[in-house]
Amino acid sequence: MTNTEEQTFLHGLEKKLWTSANKLLPSLDASQYKHVVLGLVFLKYVSDAFDMRRQQLMAQFQNPEHMYFLDPEDFDGGGEGADYQAEISEELEQRDYYTEANVFWVPPAARWEFIQNQNKVVITGEININDKTIRSVGQLIDYALERIEIDNPKLKGVLNKRYTQLQIEQSKLGELIDLISTIPFTHATLSSKDILGHVYEYFLGQFALAEGKKGGQFYTPKSIVTLIVQMLEPFKGRVYDPAMGSGGFFVQSEKFITEHQGKIGDVSIYGQEANHTTWQLAAMNMVIRGIDFNFGKQPASTYTHNQHPDLRADFVMANPPFNMKEWDTGVDDNDPRWQHGKPPSGNANFAWLQHMLYHTAPNGSLGLLLANGSMSSNTSGEGDIRKALIEADLVECMVAxxxxxxxxxxxxxxxxxxxxxxxxxxxxxxxxLRDRSGEILFIDARQLGFMKDRVLRDFSDDDLKQVSDTFHHWQSAPCHSALDAESSHVYSDQAGFCRSASLAEVQKHDYVLTPGRYVGAAAEADDGEPFADKMARFTSTLKEQFVESERLAAEIKNNLAGLGYEL
Structure with missing residues (x-):
């Protein structure tokens, strides 16, 4: 998590970029604007990562101890010979040096410095690149993206090569390139990857606000993504999101692993997304972070065109569209995923849940964001599915x-x-982990969080830690070793916040999983006043208030009568 100084730096950067970009592209709606800005952010990101790796290689190649690829007879000791410089330049273009360090390979025509220099030329004239004539800034960008796809087959069909078709002034597009070039990468504690990654996520959030609700899809708040990742702890294994959106769960998983000194290579990423635009953005989001991924051959419906039919993941995380209707067109009623009951056509909540469960490995876990109705609804057989899940002892924790x-x-x-x-x-x-068979943890987090502005609530780092720690302490086998202080915490119920309930208790509540039914009310602090004295005081105060109320009512009637009105 970033500190206050870092947050100030990033927020200043957000304001500068968003305000400036809005001035440059006033004629585009959010759906177009998104691709224009994020496509350029993508180019800038991969190019800068490439340049940093290039500088590292340059330093290594100029060190005589590492010049294994040079002919000693060509080396004059000063590192200035023509043959020496030519060989250095040739080596710097070897793709393997970049891919071995998990750095995305960027072809010359797609490197940011080249694009920034040439965009000013094509506004007033034309240039020739590899026998292709470029006459506009849009053409220059489209060609760069085309070259990236050719050199990186995994991105084929992913990048949005439509800059030539944009109905905007070419000079505005050139100004936007210059604006994105100003993103500062020199900071005491933040890396360039952190900075540009933050910019990317910020723009995604802003576009979600600008576009609003679309087909039940909602931009998942970063704090909720963080909470699910913290609770599941995806350190090692296969991570799957069947409704991945722009890939937020994968990004947060990578951050979690990095922050806890894990290895990114220990995790395999699988995802699926039906919306073509979002599928493209998710792939770009992974590439700019150097995360290997498998998002299937194409964007497709999770229900009718499952891209990972044989996958059994160790961690499954998702925020699917809430209360999605008519989801089952073309889906077999006897689909093997419906092991606990056929979900109703009018609501996909339990279809998402069972799809995820079907793709969960024998020791795997899943975290799923759903509308509150899923915890108590008995409509169209939903209660029966929930009952079957509970009796199969699959539900581990519910968080309101x-x-x-x-x-x-x-x-x-x-x-x-x-x-x-x-x-x-x-x-x-x-x-x-201890044996939790026959138990479910209920956490009521409705009183946590803070208002970040007039309309939006958010969780603080402490809020996230309180919830995830409670879950982990409940899961963990008690350990009082001084060598493992974190595990020495023993779980206990907390009225109004958390409670571990047995399946028998849940059965008594007709299989309703709303945490408020189990955690009860928070105990009020004892002020030392005996209950009898307190009730006498309250009764006396209430009597005085009734008398005052009657006096005021009589006075109002008299005033109205003086004006010629009667009640």
Missing amino acids: LPGQLFTNTQIPACIWFLTKNKGARTAASGRK
């Missing part, structure tokens, strides 16, 4: 969230956590 978390919906939400193995074992994080 506060309102006003989403930018474009007021639908109250909750998080379901399920696991296929509640038995004692060692988690991917290394924590020793």
Whole structure:
């Protein structure tokens, strides 16, 4: 998590870029604007990462101890010979030097310095690149993206090569290139990757606000993504999101692993997304971070064209569209995913849940954001599915969230956590898990968080830690070793916040999973006044208020009578 000084720096950068970009592209709507800006951010990001690796290689190649590729007879000791410089330049263009360091390969015509220099030329004239005549800034950018796709087959069909078709002044596009060039990369504690990654996520959030609700899709608040990732701890194994959007869960998983000294290479990323535009953005989001991924051959419906039919993931995370209707067109009623009951056509909540569960490995876990109705609804067989999930002992934890978390919906939400193995074992994080069979943890987080502005609520780092720590302490086998202070915390119920309930208790509540039913009310602080004395005082005060109320009512009647009105 960033500190106050870093936050100030990043917020200043956000304001500068968003305000300036809006002035440059006033004629575009959000759906077009998104691709214009994020496509250029993508080019800048991969190019800068490439340049940093290039500088590292240059330093190595100029060190005589590492000049294994040079002919000693060509080396004059000063590093200035023509043959020497030519060989250095040739080596710097070897793709393997970049890919071995998990750095995206950027062809010459797509490098930011080249684009920035040439965009001023094509505004007034034309240039020739590899026998192709470029006559506009839009053509220059499209060609750069085309070269990237050719050199990186995994991105084929991903990049949005439509800059030539934009109905805007070419000079404005050139100014936008210059604006993105001003993103500062020199900061005491933030890396260039952190800075540009933050810019990318910020723009995604702003576009979600600008576009509003679309087909039930909502931009997942970063704090909620962080909470699910912190609770599941995806250190090692396969991570899957069947409704991945722009890939926020994958980005946060990478950050979590990095912050906890894990290895990114220990995690495999799988995702699926039906919206072509969002599918493209997710792939770009992974590439700019050097995350390897498998998003299937194409954007497609998770229900009718499952891109990963044989996948069994260790961690499954998603924020699918809430209460999605008519989701089952073309889906077989006997689909093997519906192991706990056929979900109703009018609501896909339990279809998402069962799809995720079907793709969860035997020791895997899942975290799913759903509308609150999923915890109690008995409509069209939903109650029967929920009952089957509970009796199969798959539900591990339920978290009720506060309102006003989403930018474009007021639908109250909750998080379901399920696991296929509640038995004692060692988690991917290394924590020793106790046997939780027959238990469900309920957390009521509705009172947590703070208002970040007039309409939106958010969680603080402490809020996230309180919820995730509570879950982990409940899961963990008690350990009082001084060598493992974190594991020495023992879980205990907290009235109004959390409670561990047995399946028998849940059955008594007709299989309703709303945390408020189980955690009860928070105990009020004892002020030392005996209950009898307190009730006498309250009764006396109430009597005085009734007398005063009657006096005021009589006075109002008299005043109205004086004006010629009667009640």
